[in-house]
Amino acid sequence: MLAATRRDLLLERLRTDGRLVAKDLALELGLSEDSIRRDLRDLAAAGLCTRVYGGALPISPATGDYAARTTVATESKRRVAAHAASLITRGSTVILDGGTTTLELTRAIPTGLECDVITHSPTIAAALLDHAASVYLIGGTLFKHSAVATGAAAAEMAQRVSAELFFLGVVGIHAEAGLTTGDPEEAAMKRLLASRAADTYVLGSSEKLGAAARHAILPLDEVTAIIADPSDGADLGALEQHAQVIRVP
Amino acid sequence: MLAATRRDLLLERLRTDGRLVAKDLALELGLSEDSIRRDLRDLAAAGLCTRVYGGALPISPATGDYAARTTVATESKRRVAAHAASLITRGSTVILDGGTTTLELTRAIPTGLECDVITHSPTIAAALLDHAASVYLIGGTLFKHSAVATGAAAAEMAQRVSAELFFLGVVGIHAEAGLTTGDPEEAAMKRLLASRAADTYVLGSSEKLGAAARHAILPLDEVTAIIADPSDGADLGALEQHAQVIRVP
DNA sequence: CACGTTCTTGCACGTTCGTGCGGTATCTTT
């Protein structure tokens, strides 16, 4: 077998099995483990797999949505979340949207900070259990994909609250498409929550900038500001023509 | 199995079970507890879990006293929870109370079981995210100590639901004092939830039997049955004069 | 065809990593 063919076979195996074990491959292909290791080393160097002790794994660890969840918050996400958290002052009332970025924001809130938090995300509510913040949970039908309460009951409850700040998580922030997300029901809920707060801040970690999803939440000019991380050189100029952009350092 | 794969598996377990027990994992994976402990230590160092005595817990659900209690799911609690979970049938609607025992019940529900769950506990709602069950979350003011929504808004929402089963968690089950808990507001909420279900089952792990707290929830004769674990030789006879008692094997 | 170059492969060596075990320290529970 050609060495190049073998590399392809390894990659295909990696796709189907989700992992490569040096020992097994050596036995199966009738080669020494050294050769397999060399292959794995080269593939890893080419950025096609991740080398681990005993074999190799795909670049994105594991499979499916599990990967999305365990993915450690990107540095960008953390920076944006930290800055957003710094806007919360003692005694203020804030609404926290659902999502991984707002969860990161929740973790960035000082444990001892006394404030009022309103959220429709049970995940965020649970994360605030050991905080001094008092929590008002908006109930309703749980939308599994993004782990937030939605529906008529949630809307009714949301309509009765009001806050100073709303931290909005989105899927995409685009100069023309505005703020977007993947589900219409979710979009409506976000819109409603925004209407219940005096100021709305959008959490714009780098992967959101320039992206757009199917369902519009709000146009850019209806939010107070976008907290954005310009580190990847995204074009913030286009956004700034429609909304105020806060650059995190 | 690759060591790296094992770490991923642990993280996935952590997400589905909400906890990792070193002893069990060692037995299940055929490794020494030391290796598992090393894994847990590394994962904790990477900020992916929180190390606790006996295993590890997710980062988010706090490190406060509530989290501490979730670790020590006694064998008794597990048995009672498992039996309670077996009462839930496909397509049925159940109300789950908050608390550590009902959280254990939640984990005992088969992931693929299609049913409707109503709960006022964000922790339980979060634990059901990867289940087939559809979840209706009752919102309201979050009562930190037991991590459930209470207050007027919660009561109003609870009044509108109805279910076949209600699984009630309590602090004490006493022949004379009846079912009791530590907070009056919480007691009222439990009472209300019980009125919304056709049948109410009390989760009576061994440490509850014979105990009594300050605030009464219901007299014993107003519940369908107490699911009790008689393993520690508690006096079930006295209870049986007031309520039906289901002994778990 | 002859020769040198390059690439691949397997082996040997020292190094690193993962694992289990014994001992000791610490925590939990009675």
Add this chain to the structure above:
DNA sequence: AAAGATACCGCACGAACGTGCAAGAACGTG
């Protein structure tokens, strides 16, 4: 306070790793 469970530390052993080296194959060139 004592007993049991759990955790951490250091050690030893084996597996996996990387490197250097030599043998062989494939290739290009004269």
